[in-house]
Amino acid sequence: MRRALSYLALLGYLVFLAFPLIWLLSTALKTPQEMASLDPAWLPRRPTLANFADAFAEQDLVGSALRSLVVATASAVITVVLALPAAYALARHRGAVNRIAIGWVLVSQVFPVILIIIPLFMVLRRFDLVNTLPGLTFVHVTFTLPFALWMLQGYVRAVPRELEEAAAVDGAAKATSIVKIVAPLLAPGVVATLLFAFISSWNEFLFALVVLKDPDIATLPLTLVKFTGAEGVVRLGPLAAASLLATIPSLVFFAAIQRRLKSGLMAGAVKG
């Protein structure tokens, strides 16, 4: 009985999570008449691909998606590369300075992005990075780095210090124990952080709007907004079709690396 209830709750949660995606798919396949019906149906009565055709014909979706992919991948990798050693140092070396550093990282998260964008823009101007994809990547890294650092240092802390001490007792150098003991155990954390950084960058709109002035190098969120018109009127069909396509790379990326998100690697590593 308890198991049945668990599955029921899980099913409810799945439906809750999947609903927007299913509705997006359904909308993307509907005709304008059906979208304007007072009795919306789950399944399109007369499915059409016209919305996809319009979306592709009118906007450079492929180019925008490629640019988003480049920026998001670069942002995710750079973020993790920068955050990982810092997270290790923060987690392993306890002291007043580290506690202040962690606190400061947390505080940085409560700043409104509107405030962050100004100094970032000054820096970008200085280095001629305004209106460039490297500039946007730089901004996205800056934006995601604090939280990535916070996430990763939690994962590092979860790796028992005793494992490194045991390796040291067995004669392993510090570098060896980090590479061979700690790094494999941190893999799920690294994957989760990569995912977080990738999706944050992929979906990001405000920084892209300010940094990328030239619509020719627009990322996907900036292109999607072109299906909206004045006074809140939107072209729902092409927008749904394009938005659906925009979710696919995130899903593929997630599917490709989610197997690494397994837990329990450290179960029984240290006897209590």
Add this chain to the structure above:
Amino acid sequence: MRRRTALAAAATAVAALIAGCGGGGGDGGAAPGEPVTLKFLSLAWQKESISANKQLVDEWNTANPDIQVEYVQGSWDNVNDQLVTSFEAGDPPDVIHDDSPALAGFASRGYLLDLSGRLPAELKNDIPQAAWDTVTFDDGRGGTGVYGVPFLQESQVVIANKKLLDAAKVRIPTPADPWTWDEFAEISKKLTKDGTYGVAWPMKSPVNKVLNLALNFGGTFFSNEGGKTTVKVGPQEREVLQRIHDQLYRDKTADPSALGMGTADPLPGFYAGKYALLPAGVYLRQQVVEQAPDGFEWITLPPLKGTTSEQGATSQTLSVPADGRHPDEAVKFISFFLNGPNQAKLARGDWLLPTSRAAAGDPSMTTEENGWDVATASAGNLVVAPYLKVNGFDEWKSKVATPTLQEYFADKISLDDAARRLVEEGDKVLERYAR
């Protein structure tokens, strides 16, 4: 709205910073003999409209190898934030599509080129003065200038369910003999039966709609004495407010559930026969044509008449940046792009009204099909919206007028309370801008 305000704040702050850092400047233009390339930022977003814009740009590029135009699509949602950063960074598009309310601020900050004296007489004479008034603003140095060419305008018409009108045997109005507001109220009563409301008033963003319609009774909402602008809500301004409120709560001929809707949101209910009449901008006809179920019969009715049929109007515009690299070429392109026949194509694409007299006479603008004849005739009622020249209007609108009117239409406050708030809180806002 909060996001837009935040974006605007960010863009302005960034702009200030860029200004502080020194503008970037352009490349000085093309070398002699080399073709010039103009960047044209267009805000067309409807399928037909994008297609019409691109077709005209292609035509121009074929005929003018020395002045090539690059079509760049922007978005109404964020164009002004994008433009502020572009202006301050010294790299604005050469031809800018926007609307007249945005031009006022840009003009006073010196971002836009004064086009008076630069436009060909043919274009100047083809557009009526009422439309030029929507792009004539203070230059921030005590003078005035013309900061864009107005080309598309919107009037408020009534889109109606033809079968319900026929069944109720009501008089079908014409541009020469429109419904008065009194007649509209009576007919709405006749149409309210069997689960159908006579009318739907979507009032998610009520301010511009109410202010534009208020001119039917001479209501301007702003007065200017001795150079000081204040808010006024007298008997003339109260007419339209009271009449809509009466339909909602006294006559019960307007569906209260439509109040929170955006402009296009009542359409599904309209197709389903929940409402017989839908006061809306002329562009909404495009959605009806695209979405209406097979066999649905609809008709465009002319603007309502109070003491007059006048409505406030703003315009979509094409402008040239003050520090653009190729102002003469940009003006030449605009003169081609907005000539009579081309304005007719653009108006058809956006389902709006051309400012060009020649375009208004185009057969496609006067056909009965899809209510074009009625829509085009309604352009004659348009006068410059009084709020267009009011410094601080945007803040008054978002912080004072929108919440006040929403509460009034939701019957949470009386008309006297609404009027008092509009004036007292509004004057405080306007006073700050007058300093």
